[in-house]
Amino acid sequence: MKAMIWMVATTVGGAIGWWVGMFVGIFTAVSLSAVGSGIALYYAQRMANEYLP
Numbered sequence: 481m482k483a484m485i486w487m488v489a490t491t492v493g494g495a496i497g498w499w500v501g502m503f504v505g506i507f508t509a510v511s512l513s514a515v516g517s518g519i520a521l522y523y524a525q526r527m528a529n530e531y532l533p
Contacts, residue, residue, distance in 0.1 A: 481528075481532060482525075482528040482529075482532060485524050485527070485528050485532075486521055486524050486525065486528070488524075489520040489521060489523070489524030490517040490520050490521050490524070491517075492520060493516040493517045493518075493519055493520025493521070494513045494514070494516050494517040494520070495513075495516075496516050497509075497512035497513040497514070497515055497516025497517065498510075498512065498513040498516075500512055500516075501513065
C-alpha cells in the first residue's frame with residue numbers, strides 16, 4: 481500500500497512540475513519534474529509512515 485501511495489504521489493508531483501516548467505522550456509520542465517517528484521515522494525513517505533501501520 482505504501483508503494484502505491486509513493487507511486488501516485490511521485491506521478492502527480494512530476495506532472496505538476498512538468499506543467500509549471502513547460503512555460504519556460506523543456507530543460508526547465510524536466511528539472512522541475514524531478515524536483516516535484518522528489519518533494520512529493522518525501523511528503524508521501526511522511527504521510528504513509530504516520531498514518532499507515
